[in-house]
Amino acid sequence: xxxxxxxxxxxxxxxxxxxxxxxxxxxxxxxxxxxxxxxxxxxxxxxxxxxxxxxxxxxxxxxxxxxxxxxxxxxxxxxxxxxxxxxxxxxxxxxxxxxxxxxxxxxxxxxxxxxxxxxxxxxxxxxxxxxxxxxxxxxxxxxxxxxxxxxxxxxxxxxxxxxxxxxxxxxxxxxxxxxxxxxxxxxxxxxxxxxxxxxxxx
Amino acid sequence: xxxxxxxxxxxxxxxxxxxxxxxxxxxxxxxxxxxxxxxxxxxxxxxxxxxxxxxxxxxxxxxxxxxxxxxxxxxxxxxxxxxxxxxxxxxxxxxxxxxxxxxxxxxxxxxxxxxxxxxxxxxxxxxxxxxxxxxxxxxxxxxxxxxxxxxxxxxxxxxxxxxxxxxxxxxxxxxxxxxxxxxxxxxxxxxxxxxxxxxxxxxxxxxxxxxxxxxxxxxxxxxxxxxxxxxxx
Numbered sequence: 001x002x003x004x005x006x007x008x009x010x011x012x013x014x015x016x017x018x019x020x021x022x023x024x025x026x027x028x029x030x031x032x033x034x035x036x037x038x039x040x041x042x043x044x045x046x047x048x049x050x051x052x053x054x055x056x057x058x059x060x061x062x063x064x065x066x067x068x069x070x071x072x073x074x075x076x077x078x079x080x081x082x083x084x085x086x087x088x089x090x091x092x093x094x095x096x097x098x099x100x101x102x103x104x105x106x107x108x109x110x111x112x113x114x115x116x117x118x119x120x121x122x123x124x125x126x127x128x129x130x131x132x133x134x135x136x137x138x139x140x141x142x143x144x145x146x147x148x149x150x151x152x153x154x155x156x157x158x159x160x161x162x163x164x165x166x167x168x169x170x171x172x173x174x175x176x177x178x179x180x181x182x183x184x185x186x187x188x189x190x191x192x193x194x195x196x197x198x199x200x201x202x
Numbered sequence: 203x204x205x206x207x208x209x210x211x212x213x214x215x216x217x218x219x220x221x222x223x224x225x226x227x228x229x230x231x232x233x234x235x236x237x238x239x240x241x242x243x244x245x246x247x248x249x250x251x252x253x254x255x256x257x258x259x260x261x262x263x264x265x266x267x268x269x270x271x272x273x274x275x276x277x278x279x280x281x282x283x284x285x286x287x288x289x290x291x292x293x294x295x296x297x298x299x300x301x302x303x304x305x306x307x308x309x310x311x312x313x314x315x316x317x318x319x320x321x322x323x324x325x326x327x328x329x330x331x332x333x334x335x336x337x338x339x340x341x342x343x344x345x346x347x348x349x350x351x352x353x354x355x356x357x358x359x360x361x362x363x364x365x366x367x368x369x370x371x372x373x374x375x376x377x378x379x380x381x382x383x384x385x386x387x388x389x390x391x392x393x394x395x396x397x398x399x400x401x402x403x404x405x406x407x408x409x410x411x412x413x414x415x416x417x418x419x420x421x422x423x424x425x426x427x428x429x430x431x432x433x434x435x
Contacts, residue, residue, distance in 0.1 A: 022379060029404075031378040044377025074412035075354075075361035078419075080400065083412060178352060178366040182389075182419050183382040189400070189407045 003101065004123045004132045007093070010143065015092030016136065019085055020144035020200035021045060022184045025191040027148045035152075038145050039159045042138045046163055048181035050137030052076060053086075053116040054172035057133035060120025066109055073114050076178050079185040081192045083114075085202035090115040097122055130172035134165045144200060203250070204258045205230050209273075211242045212266035213300070219269040230261050241270040246306065248279065253317055255284025259292040265300040265329075275306035278338075281349065283314040290316065296323040301330040301394075308336040308386075308425050311369060315347030323355040323393075325362075330394040331355065336428055339369055339385045346370045355393060355415075362393060362413050384421035388428040390435060392416040398435070406431045 006012055023041065026032040032041045056073050060066060077083045090113040097106060097118065105121050116133050123129035142160045146153050171177075188202060207230035210223035219242040226232045229252035235243035246261070253259060265271045284290065296302055311317070323331055333353070339346035348370035355362045367387070374380035381387060384405065392398070393415040401408045406420035420431040 026378045031382065037378070040373065040377045041379045044374050044379030047371075047374055048380060071413065072361055072364065075364045078363060078365065078411055078417045079407075079409055080412075178354070178364045180365040180367055181379055182367070182387055182421055183377070183384075184379050185409075185419060186402070186405060186407055186421065187378070189402050189409060190404070193402060 001128060004128045006100075007119060007122060008132050008135050008139070010139070013096050014089065016089055016140055017143075018201045019089060019140055020148070020202060021049070021085075021137065021141040022187040022191070022202070023141040023144045024148060024198060024200045025187040025194065027145070028194070032145065033149065035155050035159060038142070038149075038151065038156065042142060042159060042163055044181065045141060045184065046134060046138050046165065046168055048179045049184055050134045051168050051172055052177045052179050053137055054130035054134040054169055055175060055177040056114065056116035057120040057123070057129040058126035058173045059176055060117040061124055061126040061129035066113075066117055066121070069117055070110060070114060072176070073116065076180070078180070079188045081188040081202060082185060085188065086114045086116070087112050088201060090118045093118045093122075126173045127169055131166065131169035134168045134172065138163055138165065148199065203229070203252065203254070203256070206260040206262075207232060208262045209244060209271075210264045210266075211269045211271045211300070213268040219271065219300070230259055241272050243272045243274070245274050245276050247276050251280075251282070253279075253290040253292060254282050255290050255316060256286050256288040257284070257290040260295075261293070262295045262297075263302065264297045265302050267299040269300035271300070271302045273302065273304045278307045279309040281309060281311050281315040281317045281347065283312070283316065283347065289318060291318045291320070293320045293322070296321075296331060298323065298329040298331055299326045303332040305332070305334045308338050308429075310338040310341060311346045311349040313340055313344045313347055315349070317347070317349050319349065319351045321351075321353045323353075324359075325355065325357045325393060327358060329357070331391070332394070333391040334389070334432060336386065336388040336425060336432070337367075337369065338425060339375065339381075345372070346375070353391065355391065357393070357414065360413060362415050363391060363411055363417065382421060384423060386422045386425055386428045388420045388422075388432050390418040390432045392418070408435055
């Protein structure tokens with residue numbers, strides 16, 4: 001449980017703070033401007049990409065073959081920008097984890113692992129791993145919204161607290177989802193193509 | 203209504219793709235074109251209004267080494283609710299050693315429809331598959347029923363693409379992290395050896411898949427906009 005808390009803490013030095021999960025592009029296009037539109041964005045993200053990532057974290061925690069999971073998650077992530085964002089966050093997490101929680105299974109991960117697999121291996125318990133992953137799928141974009149749109153941190157926190165993160169984690173331990181989000185894929189690719197100043201890596 | 207149909211296409215000694223097995227079962231009626239050539243053309247005609255709630259449809263397509271199949275629809279598919287309130291389902295299985303192009307007309311998910319559509323494609327080492335899907339959320343002025351589509355494509359057992367899309371949940375359909383309030387979603391899956399550069403605009407893009415192949419995706423407010431984008435790729 002402590003591992004899950006540390007991984008979900010925004011002060012964990014895994015480099016997750018440079019990713020907005022599509023929020024920066026959505027904000028730049030005026031698709032997310034205020035608390036209601038942020039709530040809609042986070043809800044959609046949690047129930048698509050969030051559920052997908054949580055399912056893979058749970059599967060990795062159950063001890064399933066990491067190489068197979070890696071290939072299956074690649075197949076479920078058609079956007080190269082999304083694959084790179086997931087692997088970049090996986091690399092960052094792995095770097096911190098090698099010092100904190102060295103293990104044989106951690107060493108069995110590729111050098112460039114998808115983040116949900118790292119979370120699954122580290123947390124060990126499928127439900128806790130899914131919960132951590134589902135929470136991270138919305139907490140990063142939520143804090144990015146505070147920075148990019150100047151939204152009220154108390155209001156944003158209340159939105160996150162009311163999201164069905166636990167329901168998603170419960171579903172994620174029962175299935176290996178394949179849910180896609182066409183709009184998030186389009187936003188992720190457009191973010192990479194966007195010229196000019198970007199605060200976030202994704 | 204339960205129906206199961208099967209289509210097998212192979213290569214004859216003269217280099218022509220020929221239909222070897224054609225088993226239709228209404229509403230899945232397969233109509234081969236009377237022509238001889240390197241590509242077999244078959245139309246998939248829905249000979250009874252379908253799918254209605256309660257329907258269960260299954261189509262299996264096998265294409266042998268060197269053979270080529272162009273499978274087309276003739277009209278848009280309307281997914282409708284049935285009298286019983288039961289969900290409907292369709293399963294389309296491709297087993298490809300040659301080449302398949304499947305470009306059906308758009309599918310409209312009418313209000314109160316509840317449908318699950320599954321596409322499974324297994325390709326051998328050099329097989330090619332082009333698969334297009336255009337979904338429309340409801341007729342004009344109508345909200346969509348519920349549709350879950352799943353596409354899984356593998357090459358020699360290894361996954362190339364596995365995507366599930368669920369439409370008909372208003373909170374996700376309207377979310378900028380779902381379908382962004384767009385009524386039409388189109389995809390074109392191209393599993394072949396043709397290299398295509400990443401490209402995109404505001405609501406469309408073309409991306410290389412991790413294990414080979416290309417996926418084009420377009421969101422829009424109408425079918426014309428979306429199919430125009432997919433046609434241009």
